[in-house]
Amino acid sequence: MIVGGSGGIGDASARSFSGCGAHVAVTHRVGADKADAAKQVLNGLAGDGHAAFAADVADTATLLALRDAITSRYGRLDILVNSAGFTTPVPHTDLDALDDELIDRMFAVNWRGQLPPSAPSPRC
16 A cells, blocks of 8 residues: 555555555545546556555545555555655745645644554454
8 A cells, every 4th residue: 555656756666566566555635636647657557456545644534434445455454655745845935825724734644644543453
């Protein structure tokens, strides 16, 4: 599972894992453009059994739904790559652009979003 799998690091990770024979699941944020980007990643992977799932790391409900979808489709998760994250460059001359909404979203995605929701115990 590559969280944020339709971005640069996620795409490269997906290619690497699929090249080693892994079934790869990638996540993307909701939206047709994000789903299309994830499909392009999947189309470039070696092997089969890959899938894309919509989930927002800052929205616990979508992460719980993701957990259930992964369990249903694959039964378990062996590797988790957290590559979701973002930043917004702000010129030093415009620090007022660092408003509460931007800071709250970055905090939710880059920090809280990297904490996994409770998951079933791994099965060997």
